[in-house]
Amino acid sequence: MVQKVLLLGSGFVAKPTVDILAARPDTEVTVACRTLAKAEELAGDAATTKAISLDVTDEKALAAALAGYDLVISLIPYIYHATVAAAAIKQKVNILTTSYVSPAIKALDEDAKKAGVILFNEIGLDPGIDHLYAVKAIDEVHKAGGKIVSFLSFCGGLPAPEASDNPLGYKFSWSSRGVLLALRNNALFWENGKIVEIQGKDLMKSAKPYFIYPGYSFLAYGNRDSTVYKDLYKIPEAQTVMRGTLRYQGFTDFVLVLVDLGFLSDAPVEYMTKPIAWKDAFAQLIGSPSSSEADLLATIDSKATFKDEEDKSRILKGFKWLGLFSDTPITPKGNPLDTLCSTLEELMQYEPGERDFVMLQHKFGIEWADGTTETRTSTLCDYGDPNGYSSMAKTVGTPCAVAASLILDGFYKQTGVVAPLTPEICDPIRITLQEKYGISMIEKTL
Structure with a gap:
């Protein structure tokens, strides 16, 4: 039986998702974008892909477009995800996004459960791959009788060092507006048992040098509300919990x-x-x-x-x-x-032949039952291929495609709003990414 996927969006990260799903036997992928030419460019000329023009703000057109599909993947701006999800639930179509679970998405949980569909979110790079390895390490430590006393996670999508040749040391591999708007957000995190809040106007002032490898000069600052990860990652014992963003030296001052x-x-x-x-x-x-x-x-x-x-x-x-x-x-x-x-x-676009670069690192402070301590890291350092996928596209689009494949194959029995926050959900994606696509975080004990 042919399974049908509707992919909404034609942005920077969608190509690997289309390619991987279109290569599946008995799977057809329809790429939908407001501009037909963009959808056609992304769909390519594979026999299993096609393109349509669709405006998701047109309620009737969206409902009609969703009819008959097994899965809709929403890679359009996050503000439209709830609109798409609500329409898909009415059509009993499963939904997948790479974005954070928003309050609007969370509010659709009961409706999705009643319709018997999964509303899967947060499966790109950050959020996404970060969850897969955070959950893995935390589960292993807890099963061995240890505690996570601190958790730091920083991620940056950047130009490769040789391509960071402008005053900001930055080039765009996703929405420029999204990049700048993120700089206005407040940051909230746990530090030594106390909640710290940084106002958006002071976010850049709070940036500090962050060491990962000697070859890179990074600055790090907080990203939105990290305090919720005590609960989401089931680490109530943690005294420090912070997720944040990496940029090259000089970016924050500018x-x-x-x-x-x-x-x-x-x-x-x-x-x-x-x-x-x-x-x-x-x-x-x-x-x-x-x-x-x-x-x-x-x-x-x-x-x-x-x-x-x-x-x-x-x-x-x-x-x-x-x-x-x-x-x-x-x-x-x-x-x-x-x-x-x-x-x-x-x-600040990438020139032909230039590479982008992704750095993602978790740092776990661990305390064992005998009182000894340990620092463990999980690190992803990945460069784009100028003749293939950018690193950002690969590390967002591939996890998205793997999760989509598992949904199509009926692997996940859950319904309602889901994010990769348990070993049962994370492990099959993480293992497939590593074994089939060579995407993994390298784990070390310092």
Whole structure:
């Protein structure tokens, strides 16, 4: 019997998912995107794939598109997942996303159970592969009578070092807007038995050097609410629990100045609705008396904080590289955040032949029953293939495809909202990723 998969989205990470599922015997994959040409490009010319145009905000069109499918994979922006899931539940279609379980998704748990479908989430890289190895190590330690007294997990999707050749040391392997919006989130975590909260405006200031390998110079900062992982990972004994983001040295200082100057605001402004010169838009954003370079520099000086003169010089050169002092017209998006995103996306794409890079590491502080202690790490260090998949696509799209295959094969009997947070759910995905696709975290005791 032919099984049918509807994949929504045509973004950076979808290609491995399509390729792996299309290679399954008796599986057909339909790629749906608002723009048919994008869907056709992702679907390729395999006999088992096809493409359609679909706007998920069109309720009737979405319901009609879902009819007859066994699984829908939602790789569109997370704000649409609940809409897709609700429609799929009505059609008794299983659902898979790589995104965090949101309150809107959680609210669909009972409906999914009544419909007898699984609503599987958090199976990409982070969240995803991180869960697989956190659950593995924690389960092993608990079964051996030990305690997890601290848990640190940091992940970064970055350009390979030789491709980190711009003022931010960063290039986009996923939504630029998503990258910048994440920099405004508050961070909440456990540290030495106390909950620490970092306000979004102070997130970049909280970044600290983080050592993984001597060959890399990373900074790390908290990512959203880590406190929930005491419960989710079943480690109530842990005194420190923190999940966060890795960036190269220099990134956070640069972003901090962007924050100081108002670039991360998505509040509408009239002057960014027309293609005026960047220097004129910049002058209005920061309240400069004119768009002359001298006035712009003086106003920046009055509003921004720099670590030192060397750092200031580097960041101002970066602003010139971005064209903020130039006559180059903005791509008007109506607010500072999205207008900046347009420029960043134009200047900070991967060039042909360049590689991206993923670093993910867990660090477990372990205390054994006899009082001895141990530090254990699980580390994924992966580079993209310029002639194949990017590392981000591989490490998000492959776990997604493996989980989708297990759902199609009827392996998971659970219904309702599910995330990979138990050995029963994690182990088959983790083992398949390692044995079939060579994707694994290397475990060491320090």
